[in-house]
Amino acid sequence: MRLTVIGCGYLGAVHAAAMAHLGHDVLGIDTDPHRASTLARGEAPFYEPGLPELLAPGAADHRLRFTAEPTTEDLALADVHFIAVGTPQSAHGGGADLSQVFSAVDLLLEHLPEGGSPLVVGKSTVPVGTAREVARRLAGRAHVVWNPEFLREGLAVKDTLHPDRIVYGLPDDPDQARAACQSLDTVYAELLAEGIPRITMDYATAELVKTAANSFLATKISFINAMSAMCEAAGADVTVLAQALGHDQRIGHRFLQAGVGFGGGCLPKDIRALRASAVSMGVDALADLLAQVDAINQAQREHIVELAVQHAQGGPEGVKGMEGMEGMAVTILGAAFKPNSDDRRDSPALDVADRLAQLGATVTICDPKALDGVAQSHPGLLPQVDVEEALKGAELVLLLTEWQQFVELDPARAAELVARPIIIDGRNALDPQAWRAAGWSYTGMGR
Structure with missing residues (x-):
């Protein structure tokens, strides 16, 4: 079939x-000419395992094209149009920005002729009522289905080609629903x-599936x-508790x-958008629950900062103010x-790094893939891609993104590089016994 994907x-x-x-x-359409040209060359503009291996063959045989300037012919001849644009949090509150x-x-609307019946498929995560409004605006030009995505970053290719379910939010009209369902079945035949x-439902339920899943x-x-x-x-160990649960x-698990x-x-x-809805x-009970979920999550970052300050102050007795970080050499493992x-x-890693830098620490941040532009967007941080270089002279180390190369660090070798062997394991990803045996002061979360 001839497809467009709007938003790349x-x-x-x-x-x-x-x-x-x-x-x-497939024709991919994006308003960013640089992104469109990068994708047109068969190159991924961001890191996602497996994506370059899909892009290059598609670009080579011209089955996959990208443009920032679609023509009327491009759009009018397509059988199915996917809307895959971003829906970031609104600058004016917790709701989604649907612009x-x-x-x-x-x-x-500008390019589709009246009286046509192509399929427009929404994949963007949107609040209830959006699909119905899209269908209203496109009435007489296209049928509309809402088909939410459930991608996990790092596994997005697998999740797209082998999803655990496919959701169709269909129009109320039975004939339109049948025609739309048949068209999308052809797209996803393999x-x-x-x-x-394949689970079919009304628009509102389909719109709720994604935000409900992420909120859960x-x-x-x-x-x-x-x-x-x-x-x-209580002096318990949350990792053992979680294993038992x-x-x-x-x-x-x-x-x-x-x-x-x-x-x-x-x-x-998504939790903020669902709460706003x-x-x-x-629906106060749901709104209150999601507010608490958000608050607990944000508090974890503050707790990590307090642990860092506690170590800077030289003891586990508790934080006495937020002093003690001035000039301290801190290494953060993880930026993504x-x-x-x-x-x-x-x-969370960048948030904690920024907070420690604001308290006066000299913060080196290390990540194998996510450092492009960090020096410009976070001028208070020192980016370093090499983990051994990042560890040299550190007085405090925090593991905040559990890249495998960080989890597999040799604690004895790491101890030779740092000025003080103190580590806060913000992901409970390390073996406390091995790190303590190598001379490290180890602190985990809830351990």
Whole structure:
């Protein structure tokens, strides 16, 4: 089929490349000419494992193209248009900024003829009511389906080509719903042939699926982080507690890793957007729950800073003010919000690094993929890609993004490089016994 993907950021670029890999003729459209030209050369503008291997073949055989200036012919001849633009948190509150979504709709309105019946598929994460408004604006020119994505950064290619479910939010009209469903089934024929569940529903339910999923995961993370505070107060170990909880099949092990908390471009904005929707609809219980989830997550970052100050003050008795960091050489291992990604959006590691720098510390930040532009965006930090160079002379080390190369560090070798062997494991990713045996003062979260 002939497809367009409007918006070629993280979601759109991966989706476009994956659809071309499935055999479709795909045109990616983005307002950023540099990003479009980079993708057109078969190069990924960000780090995502497996994406370059999809982009290069598609660009080589011209099945996958990208442009910043689509023509009427490009848009009018396509069978399906995917909207994959960003919906960041609004500058005026917790709700989603839908300006890019409706700019994409305006682009389609400008070029799609009246009386046509192509399919417009929304993949962007949006609040309830958006799909219905998109369908209203495109009435007489296209059918609309909302088809939320469930990508995990670092595993986005796998999640697109082998998702655990495919969700269709369909129009109320039975004939339109049937036609739209058949068109999207053709796009995803290879995936559906694998037996991947396809779940059909109304617009509102489809719009809620993504934000509900992310909010549930965020709640699980904040719960175990709240329990880590309880474990610290009680002298218990949250990692052992989480292991015991995870054996309950109703709970499971995933997302029970206590630490500095979640970040990135999805979970924080999605819980805030869902909370804003709940407030507007008078669903106070959900709004209150999500506010607490957000607050617990943000408090983890402050707790890490307090632990760092505590070490600077020379004892575990508790923080006496926020003094003691002036001139202290601190090394932060991690800049991305999670490993296997170069995404620094709302990164807990960068947030903590900035706070320590503001307290007077000399902060070196190390990451294998996420340092491009850090010197400009965070001028108070010293970026260093080589981990041994980053450790030299450090008086305090914080592990805040659990890249494998950090987790696998030899604690004895690391101890030779630092000025003082003190480490705060903000992800509970290290072996405390091994690090203490190598002479380190080790502090984890809730341990």
